[in-house]
Amino acid sequence: MKRGLGEVADSTDYLKAYADRYRDMFPVRLATIAAIVILSFWVLGWGWAANFALFQFGLYIPLWHAVQTARARPDAPGAARRFRLSAEIVTLCLASHNALFILAAWRAEPEHLDYLRLLLAGNLMVGAHQVHISRASFAAAVVPPSLAVMVIASYQVGSDPRLLGAVALFVLGVSAAAWRQWGSDRETIDLMITVTERSRELRAALAEAEVNRAAAERANKAKSRFLAMISHEVRTPLNVILGLTEVLRGRRRPKAEAAVIDDMADAGGMLLRLLNGALDISKIESGQVDLHLAPVDLGERLDAIARVWRSRVDELGLSLEIELKGAREHFVVMTDEGRVEQVLINYLSNALKLTPTGTIRILARALPAPDGRIDLDFEVHDQGPGVPEDQRERIFLPFEQLDAGRKAGGAGLGLALCRASVQALGGALGVRTAKPQGAVFWFRFTAERATLSPAAVPSPSPSPAVDAASHAPRVLAAEDHPANRKLLALLFQSFGLDLVLVENGREAVEALRAAPFDLVLMDVMMPVMDGVEALTAIRAEEAAAGRPRTAIHMLTANVFEEDVARYMAAGADGVLRKPIEIPALQAVLTAAAPQTADA
Numbered sequence: 001m002k003r004g005l006g007e008v009a010d011s012t013d014y015l016k017a018y019a020d021r022y023r024d025m026f027p028v029r030l031a032t033i034a035a036i037v038i039l040s041f042w043v044l045g046w047g048w049a050a051n052f053a054l055f056q057f058g059l060y061i062p063l064w065h066a067v068q069t070a071r072a073r074p075d076a077p078g079a080a081r082r083f084r085l086s087a088e089i090v091t092l093c094l095a096s097h098n099a100l101f102i103l104a105a106w107r108a109e110p111e112h113l114d115y116l117r118l119l120l121a122g123n124l125m126v127g128a129h130q131v132h133i134s135r136a137s138f139a140a141a142v143v144p145p146s147l148a149v150m151v152i153a154s155y156q157v158g159s160d161p162r163l164l165g166a167v168a169l170f171v172l173g174v175s176a177a178a179w180r181q182w183g184s185d186r187e188t189i190d191l192m193i194t195v196t197e198r199s200r201e202l203r204a205a206l207a208e209a210e211v212n213r214a215a216a217e218r219a220n221k222a223k224s225r226f227l228a229m230i231s232h233e234v235r236t237p238l239n240v241i242l243g244l245t246e247v248l249r250g251r252r253r254p255k256a257e258a259a260v261i262d263d264m265a266d267a268g269g270m271l272l273r274l275l276n277g278a279l280d281i282s283k284i285e286s287g288q289v290d291l292h293l294a295p296v297d298l299g300e301r302l303d304a305i306a307r308v309w310r311s312r313v314d315e316l317g318l319s320l321e322i323e324l325k326g327a328r329e330h331f332v333v334m335t336d337e338g339r340v341e342q343v344l345i346n347y348l349s350n351a352l353k354l355t356p357t358g359t360i361r362i363l364a365r366a367l368p369a370p371d372g373r374i375d376l377d378f379e380v381h382d383q384g385p386g387v388p389e390d391q392r393e394r395i396f397l398p399f400e401q402l403d404a405g406r407k408a409g410g411a412g413l414g415l416a417l418c419r420a421s422v423q424a425l426g427g428a429l430g431v432r433t434a435k436p437q438g439a440v441f442w443f444r445f446t447a448e449r450a451t452l453s454p455a456a457v458p459s460p461s462p463s464p465a466v467d468a469a470s471h472a473p474r475v476l477a478a479e480d481h482p483a484n485r486k487l488l489a490l491l492f493q494s495f496g497l498d499l500v501l502v503e504n505g506r507e508a509v510e511a512l513r514a515a516p517f518d519l520v521l522m523d524v525m526m527p528v529m530d531g532v533e534a535l536t537a538i539r540a541e542e543a544a545a546g547r548p549r550t551a552i553h554m555l556t557a558n559v560f561e562e563d564v565a566r567y568m569a570a571g572a573d574g575v576l577r578k579p580i581e582i583p584a585l586q587a588v589l590t591a592a593a594p595q596t597a598d599a
Contacts, residue, residue, distance in 0.1 A: 012074040012075045012079075013074075013193045013196050013197065014080075014189070014193050015070055015074045015079060015080045015083060016070070016071060016074040017189045017192050017193055017196075018070075018083070018131070018133050018189065019067050019068075019070035019071045019074070019083065020071065021131045021185070021189070022063070022067045022087065022131055022133075023067050023068075023071065025130055025131050026060070026064065026067075029060070029126075029130065030057075030060065032126055033052075033053070033056045033057060033060075036052060036056075036119065036123075037049045037052055037053045037056075039115075039119070040052050043112055043115055044105055044109065044112065048101075048105060051101065052097075052101055055097045055101075056094065056097065056098075059090055059093050059094050059097070060090075060094075062086065062090060063086065063087065063090040066082070066083055066086035066087065066090075067083075069082075069083070070082075070083040083133070084133050084134055084137075087132075087133045087134075087137050088133070088134060088136045088137045088140055091127075091132070091137050091140040091141050092140035092141075092144070094127070094141075095123075095127050095140055095141045095142075095143070095144040095145060096144045098120075098123045098127070098144065098145060098148075099120070099123075099144035099145050099147065099148035100144075100148075102116050102119060102120045102123075102148055103148050103151065103152070106152060113152075116152075117149075117152060120145055120148055120149055120152070121149070121170075121174075123145050124142070124145040124146060124149065124171070124174055125174055127141040127142065127145060131185065132185075138179070142174075142175050146171045146175065149170075149171055150168065150171070153168075234557075237483075241264075241268055241579075242265070242268040242579040242580070243487040243490075243491060243579065243580055244487060244490070245261060245264050245265045245268060246265070246491070246582055247487075247490045247491060247494055248261050249261050249262070249265060263307055263308060266304045266307065266308055267308045268579070290424075291336045291339065291424055291425070292336050292337075292338065293334050293335060293336055294334070294335075294336075294337065295332060295333075295334055295450035295451065295452050296332070296333060296334075296335055296337040296340070296450070297331060297332045297452060298331045298332075298333065298335070298340060298364070298366070298376065299324055299328055299331035299332075299364070299366075300331075301337065301340070301341055301344075302322055302324070302344070302362065302364055303322070305341070305344060305345065305348065305362075306320060306322050306362075309345075309348060309352075312352065313352065313360070316352060316355075317357065318352065318355060318357070318358065318359065318360060319358075319359045319360070320359070320360050320361075320362070321359055321360070321361045321362070322362050322364075323361065323362070323363045323364070324364050324365075324366075325363070325364065325365040325366070326364075326365055326366035326367055327366070330366035330367070330368065330374050330449075331364070331366045331374075331376075332449070332450050332451060332452055333366075333374050333376065333447035333448060333449060333450050334447055334448040334449070334450040335425065335445075335447045336421075336424070336425065339421040339422075339424060339425055340421075340425070342417060342418070342421055343378070343418045343421050343422060343429070343443055344362070344378060344380070346414040346415065346417065346418050347378075347380035347418070347441045348360070348362065348380055349414065350380075350382070350414065350415075350441070351380050351381075351382035351384070351441075354382055354384030354385065354439075355382045355383045355384050355438070356383075356384075357383070358383035358438075359383070360380070360381065360382055360383075361379075361380075361381040362378070362379070362380050362381075363378070363379040363381070364376070364377070364378050364379075365377040365378075369446055372449070373446050373447060373448055373449065374446065374447055374448075374449055375444065375446050376444060376445055376446070376447060377442070377443075377444040378442065378443055378444070379440050379441070379442045380440070380441045380442075381434050381438060381439075381440050382434070382438045382439055382440075382441075383434070383437055383438040384438050384439060385438075386433055386434070386437065386438055386439045387431050387433075387439050392430065392431050392432075395415055395431070396415045396416060396418070396419040396429070397416060418443070422443045422445060425445040425447075426445055426446065427443055427444050427445025427446070428443065428444060428445075429441075429442060429443035429444075430442060430443075472496075472497050472498070472593065473497070473518035473519050473589060473592045473593045474498070474500075474515075474516070474517045474518045474519070475492070475497065475498070475499050475500070475517065475518065475519045475520075475521065475589070475592070476499075476500045476502065476508060476511055476512065476517040476519070476520045476521070477499055477500070477501050477502070477520070477521040477522075477555070478502050478503070478504065478505055478507065478508040478520070478521070478522050478523055478526065478531065478534065479501065479502075479503070479521075479523045479526075479555070480503050480504055480523060480525075480526040480527060481523075484523075484578075485501050485503075487580075488501065488521075489501065491580070491582075491585070495586075495589070497589070500517070503526070503527075504526045504527055504528040504529055504534075505522070505526055505528065505529030505530055505531055505533055505534025505535075505537075506528045506529040506534065507528075508520065508522065508534050508538070509529070509534050509537050509538055509541070512538055512541075512550065513541070516548075516550070517550060518550075518551065518592045518593065519550075519551045519552075519553070519588065519589065519592035520538075520550055520551070520552040520553070521553055521555040521576065522534060522535060522552055522553070522554050522555060522572075523554075523555055523556055524554055524556040524558055524563075524567070525556070525558065531554060531556065531567075532566065532567065532570050535552055535554075535567070535570050535571055535572060536570050536571065538550065538552065538571075539570075539571040551573050551588075551591070551592050552571070552572055552573055553572065553573055553574040553575065553576050553588055554567045554572050554574075554575045554576065555576045555577075555578065555580070556575065556576075556577065556578060557577065557578040559575060559577040574588065576588065
């Protein structure tokens, strides 16, 4: 940022920087004047000393006022011009008084010429090297003492030009050195102004970044609240649907009805896994996707998907074909069932929306890899409009979709979720053109071989919650939703266990005061007193009364990581999520059952 030589730029920073330099110059200049006054009194007498002090100190008063005004109001209209003019006038007056003072002293007392000559040379060097705001200021400080030096030299040496040349050379050298120093000062101030401006820009950028960060945090909190609300509102009815389905599966029914109930359970499980995947959008955006690896028969999962979606395919007048290439045992691998299922269902859903007529084909390959693992390759062939080559990367980004997808009512998140899931599995995905028309959406990954143990095969009915070596636990459940209370009553009836139900946290606290329980299942979002408040109150009463600690598990649809951490910090022993997972509930019941003396 180069300024015009000798001119103060129309910049408050530039003006303030020069004013600060002038202020910093005052102690040295005033000390110099005081020293000259003392020497003048010593050599010339008090009259000369008083004259020098009166003019010099007096001239610094308006300069000090100009400096302070410039520092206090650098952005005032015309401030730069007024300061420059004040500095130039005061500098000229100071230098001229110095020169005239020495010439007058020389004429009055020529015997002190050596002292006066040195004093004049010193004033020339000090004045030339002080701070100057412009060329005029520099000239005002240098010209008067230079002329005085030349006058004294001319009178002293008479017709001998050699000494006069030496004096001229001295004056020129001092002026040149001072000019260079002035240039360095200007460059230093330019650098200071540049640093100041950059610092201001950085502060502004940091302030803007802080505002954006705060806005992002507010948006993230709003998104978290929205996701928590969606999770709770969707999981609550889904909990009833899946729970009642499990109750029905545990009862004897005709084979045809049992098959329908099994399809309901499969569909509900798929819906739950899709919900869990969709609610991971915040983790997906940050590149953090959790995997839950377990042995899975992907061939059986494809068959289940086909059964569940068959009615929708028939409604649309389409046909669905499933083709497996590879040995059935090669489809049994260690992977995240929900992630794989999510990708397949999203691909299939898109194919159904975009295919007007014809057949949708799902092709799955499972081939042993050289390292002993299994290479898995899945393709969904549709007969829709296809995907232009220049759009094939974009459609896998969040909220990006083609016109056809937008017209079909998509939100633009499905394929982004697919990409995040496949990347978490360590695989790849994409789309290519199908022949004769349509698109082929594919994904592939490699997984470890696995075997399904008998325990991994779903049981047609809930197993007993406790074994013969245990007594039935006394269980208290706090749940405000009537349908969920009915579901818990049916489940515990199918387990052959008794259950005490209350409708809010306060009633749970009062029930524990009245009688001991082996286990408490505590909902979180309840009226009167919520689950966390009730949990805190129970733990406080246990500590105050010396009561044994009761096992308390939160039974809730709010199961984000920060929610679980909050429950555990409040004193929960565990968290059961809705929809209720029967094996997890049975494990908690078994752990809570008081053992017999023999056991």
